[in-house]
Amino acid sequence: MSKDRAEWPLYEVFIRSKSGLSHRHAGSVHAADDQMALDNARDTYTRRMEGVSLWVVRSDRIIASDPTETSAFFEPAEDKIYRHPTFYDVPEGVENL
Amino acid sequence: MYTQGLDQKGQANVSEIESPEQLAAFQARIDAEEKIEAKDWMPAAYRRTLIRQISQHAHSEIIGMQPEGNWLTRAPSLQRKAILLAKVQDEAGHGLYLYSAAETLGVSRDEMVQGLLDGKAKYSSIFNYPTLNWADIGAIGWLVDGAAIMNQIPLCRCSYGPYARAMIRVCKEESFHQRQGFDIMHKLCNGTDDQKAMAQDALNRWWWPSLMMFGPGDADSKHSAQSMAWKIKRFSNDELRQKFVDVTVPQAEFLGLRVPDDALVLDEESGHYRFGEIDWQEFHDVLAGNGPCNAQRMERRRSAHDDNAWVRDAARAYADKQSAKAVA
Numbered sequence: 001m002s003k004d005r006a007e008w009p010l011y012e013v014f015i016r017s018k019s020g021l022s023h024r025h026a027g028s029v030h031a032a033d034d035q036m037a038l039d040n041a042r043d044t045y046t047r048r049m050e051g052v053s054l055w056v057v058r059s060d061r062i063i064a065s066d067p068t069e070t071s072a073f074f075e076p077a078e079d080k081i082y083r084h085p086t087f088y089d090v091p092e093g094v095e096n097l
Numbered sequence: 098m099y100t101q102g103l104d105q106k107g108q109a110n111v112s113e114i115e116s117p118e119q120l121a122a123f124q125a126r127i128d129a130e131e132k133i134e135a136k137d138w139m140p141a142a143y144r145r146t147l148i149r150q151i152s153q154h155a156h157s158e159i160i161g162m163q164p165e166g167n168w169l170t171r172a173p174s175l176q177r178k179a180i181l182l183a184k185v186q187d188e189a190g191h192g193l194y195l196y197s198a199a200e201t202l203g204v205s206r207d208e209m210v211q212g213l214l215d216g217k218a219k220y221s222s223i224f225n226y227p228t229l230n231w232a233d234i235g236a237i238g239w240l241v242d243g244a245a246i247m248n249q250i251p252l253c254r255c256s257y258g259p260y261a262r263a264m265i266r267v268c269k270e271e272s273f274h275q276r277q278g279f280d281i282m283h284k285l286c287n288g289t290d291d292q293k294a295m296a297q298d299a300l301n302r303w304w305w306p307s308l309m310m311f312g313p314g315d316a317d318s319k320h321s322a323q324s325m326a327w328k329i330k331r332f333s334n335d336e337l338r339q340k341f342v343d344v345t346v347p348q349a350e351f352l353g354l355r356v357p358d359d360a361l362v363l364d365e366e367s368g369h370y371r372f373g374e375i376d377w378q379e380f381h382d383v384l385a386g387n388g389p390c391n392a393q394r395m396e397r398r399r400s401a402h403d404d405n406a407w408v409r410d411a412a413r414a415y416a417d418k419q420s421a422k423a424v425a
Contacts, residue, residue: 007207008413010200027263028197030206032412033419044193047186048270067136 010059011037013044015051023055031056115140127328132258135201143327146320147257148202150329152209155195157221159213160394162188164228165237173231180277181234187270194263201259214399222380223310225388232285232292232299238278240300240307240345246271247341248311251331260329279348286352293353300349301357308372309380311338342370 008030014023026045031037037056046054065073081087090097120140126133133139162185169185172178196206212218223241228234249271252264285296312318312334324330332340346363349356360373382388 007205008409027194027266028200029193032409033416036412036416043186044190047183047190064136067134068138 008032011041011056012059012062013041014055014057015045016053017051019052023053026050028059029056124326127256127326130328131256132261133256134258142323143329144202146324146327146329147260148199148204151195151199151202151260152204152212153219153221155192155199155209156213156218157224158188158192158195160220160224160398163394163397164224164226164390165234167228168231168234171231172234177281184238184274184277187274191267191270194266195260198257198259198263210402214395214402216386216395219384221310222383222388223306225383225391225394226302226306227390229302230295230299232281232295233303235278235281235285235296236299236303238274238276239282239348240278240303241310242271242274242278243345244307244310244341246275247337247344251337254328254331256328282352282354286354296352297354300354304357305375305379306383308338308342308375309383311335311341313377313380314375339369342372343368346370 009032010028010030011034012028013026015026016023026041029037029040029044031040034056038054041054041056045051077083119138123133123138123140123143133143165181165185165188169178169181172181196209199209200206209218213220228237246268249264249268253261253268255261255264282296282299285292315321315333315335318334321330321333325333346356346361358373360371362371363369364371383391386392
């Protein structure tokens, strides 16, 4: 009985909507194998020419940052405002800088 | 659409400890219009509410394929067949987007599907009505998908990110559904007297069930206040129903059809249409499983699941064999 069998694995789907743009997360699909994941992703997420390229990756293979550690994880960038051009005063009269 | 808030009894006991500080911080994020993402902390009741709502919504999309699927082979031209096939395929897609959004909350698709097959999970009352003639396909697109859009547009701003993103995708596609429905009605209304009568007959049967799609009136919708506070819901059931009536009545007038409600009148002062009392007994009967097609819909869904089990098993066996080969 298929009821007793493990569920097909979950894949995350990424779509490049046109060349020149990066792939973007669209959602997920279940599939028995990689090829079926691509086929299912095409049928589920690109019925209206939403993409020119698809990536699928097993959801359990994605390494994600921990949301409970978000502030500690990203905090080192917070006090380095000198990384932004707006940190610097441009003297009156100076152009093209 | 189909978020009628159907089975709201049985708020399970809150097992984990939720401190007042955690709850306040969560509400502050909601109030600041921040989106909640899958792995973020959330109150157990927020998670439960979303799982219930999104899975009901997904089930409705899947069951909703049946009344229209009924006309795939009988649509009056090859083009109409192709269009209807595309629409029914979209409904399957909507179901899949929504199951995948619900899965981010920690429930598996198999569990949700099993809940439907076991009769524990609900789906929208509207799909328990029969599609008796071709005009019904027009009425469904125009009215049922129209009501769905009215309900779903605000869900694009729902506080839960994965649900909101799924709804944006759904809404883009629903717009095609509504227009193809109106197009069918428009053609019929400009056809022979018999064809126009078919369109009127379909409107007569689908009007009131469409109004019921927005769920119970605000006075009887106990959990609405919490859903509004959590910004899962943005407008009350009655507000959305009123909006739907206001935009749809002029469309019926354009078609030259009569909305089957003697009490319907335009209130010049407010600009809103006043409409008659909904038969809530009928609504509750259909929800309780006693609508014209409840048994048929569930029977069809169960047999589709069982009859196609071999396909799932075969795909799984093939995948296992391929990965065993790759290892060897």
